[in-house]
Amino acid sequence: MALRQSAADVAALTASAPPTPSSLQIGGVALDGGRQSGAAVQAVSGSDVFASHDFDAVDFINRLFPDETSLSSGVDPLVAKLKLRVRRVDAEILQAVRSQSTGGARAKADLEQAQTAIFELNSRIQDIKGKAEQSEVMVQEICRDIKKLDCAKRHLTGTITALRRLSMLVSAVQQLETMAVRRQYRDSANLLEAVSQLSTHFHGYNDIPKVAELQKKHGAVKSDLRAHVFEDFHSTWLPSVIAQDPSAAPRLADACLVVDALEPHVREELVGNLTSKELVNYTSVFDGSIAGAHGDQSRLEAVDRRYAWVKRNLKAKEELWGVFPPQWRVPQLLCMSLCRLTKTHLLEILDTAGPTDVQVLLQALHRTIEFEREMDEYFGAGGSGADDGGGDGSDEAGQEDDDEKDGASAGQVRAKYERMRKEKEVAEQRGGRALPMDSAAASLAKASFRGVISGSFEDHLGPYVELEERQLMDMLDTLVVEETWGKVSGLGGDAEVAGQSSSSMGGDGGGGG
Known part of the structure; x- marks a missing residue:
């Protein structure tokens, strides 16, 4: 590297040497000694001959000083220039060394500054990370507080709603007590429904004294209303009272609203009590075991009198039946019970009367079928057959008159006898008296009277x-x-x-x- 630099310096000094008048010949070319030596040095230095593998120093010198003239006149200026170049190079080297030393210190300072900046950046990152964690904890605490506040709000809203309902329940119970004492049944029915709906919200709070007290008052008021309703029906549900007192029928109709608002068994009990009176009256007239002086009424020949009594009773008490809601179907329920009781009586008569005159038997059967058809028309009943007391044999029983004309096969007769035998066993198990009251009044809408009574003749x-x-x-x-x-x-x-x-x-x- 130093050799290449020296060659370059020599070339530079040679180029700057003053020209000499002598001529040099390099490579067979005659050149001016001073001017040509500088050009040769520049050419040699430009080609970097010192780095070549075939560099020849003698050849290089010969090219610089091709003759004695150039040697005598060009050496001193060349040496002077080379020395000047050496001094310049030394100065540049010194300057480079000084710059390098100064740059190293600056680089060290820059490195330290960069390290300091990195440390500060790391510290800031740690601070930001810590603040982020603190923010996360704070957000979690805020969310926890929000949940607590939301839960408190929900509980507070529920408490306010419960207090409002409790206030409404207290007011409704107090009003209900007043209405019950005054026997204002229509308003009492509305309040009963309201109190029942409000009470459903406090089923889980019966251990609270105030709620338990309200529930107790509610039960007492319902018992009082039930007693008042039964008392009014017992004293007012009479044809004479209804005819004389115009307000009696509306009051009883309002009482039925109260019965609907009470428990279902209250309605069944009320209707059962009222219809039982009619059944007792019917039994006292037509039951041979207790008829006494009216024993003729219990004979099979008097079956049309039974049906006339039922129709007359239904017609005479239409105003009484009108106090009941139509969906209760009280007249139809009573008539169905009377028919079943009549069937029981006829079974007893046919079982105990011994041989019966055929004409009397057929006449009673014919009157029975006509009565059943009239009751179907009166109540608008369907043709699906009654659910109890001969419902299975209603179709065949309603066709007895067809059997009289066309006859019946042996299989049909046996089937009828089998059904009647089962019905008789059921009647005996029930004591031979009226069947229990059917509380499902809605089922009567599709029930038919066909076969309810006439089925008792099939076995006889x-x-x-x-x-x-x-x-x-x-x-x-x-x-x-x-x-x-x-x-x-x-x-x-x-x-x-x-x-x-x-x-x-x-x-x-x-x-x-």
């Missing part, structure tokens, strides 16, 4: 069947005796048998009807 149609059989056999015997066994007469005989049999059954049915 043996005399009628025997009579028809005897008449048919007598008719066949007569026709056989009169038969000429001719083809035409034979056909006529068959037609005559069918015609006479049909007319015979129709005649019996008509006589029974």
Whole structure:
């Protein structure tokens, strides 16, 4: 590296040396000694000959000083220039060394400054991280406080709502007590529904004395209202009272609203008590076991009197039935109970009366079927059959008059007898008296009266069947005796048998009807 630098300096000094008049010859070319030596030095230095592998120092000197003239005249200026160049290079080196030493100190200072900045940046990052953690903790605490406040708000809202409901319940119970004492049933019914709805919100607070006291008052008021309603119905639900007191019927109608607002068993008990009176009156007239002097009323011949009594009673007490809500179906419920009681009575009569006259039996059956049809028309009942007391055999029982004309197969008769036997067993298990009151009044909307009473005759149609059989056999015997066994007469005989049999059954049915 130093050798290349020296060659360059030599070339530079040679280039700056003063020209000499002598001529030099390098490579066969005659050149001016001083001017040509500088150019050669520059050319040699520019080609970096010192770094070449085939560098030859002698050849290089020969090119610088090709002859003696150039050697004598160009050495001193070249040396002077080389020394000047050396001094400049030394000065530059010294300056570079000084600059390098100054740059190292500056670099060290810069490094220290960078390290300080990095440390400060790291400190700031740690501070920011700590503040972020503090902010996160603060946010969590704020969220926790918000949850607490939200829960407190919800509880406070629930408490305020409960207090309002409690205040409304207290006021409603007090008003209900006043209305119950005054027997203002319509307002009491509305308050009963309101108190019942408000009380549902306090079922879980019965251990609180105030709530327990209100529940106790509510129960006492309902008991008082029930007693008042039953008392008013007992003293007011009479045709004479309803006719004389115009306010009696509306008051009882309002009392029914109270009954609807009370427990379901209150309605069943009220309707049961009222209908039981009618059943007792009916039983006192038509039950042979207690009829006494009116024993004729319990005979099978008086069955149409039973039905007349029921229709007359329904017609005479239409105003009484009007106090009940239509959905209660009290008249229909009473009529169904009377029909079932009548069926029980007829079963007792048929079981204990012994052999019965066929005409009386058929007449009673015909009157019974007519009554059932009238009751269906009166109440607008459906044709699905009653749910109890002969509902299964209602279709066949309603077709007894068709059986009288067309006859019934042995399978149908056996099926009827089997059903009647089961019904009789059920009646015996129930004591042979009226069936329990049916509290499901809505089921009566589709119930039919067909077969409710007439089903009691199915097990006692043996005399009628025997009579028809005897008449048919007598008719066949007569026709056989009169038969000429001719083809035409034979056909006529068959037609005559069918015609006479049909007319015979129709005649019996008509006589029974």
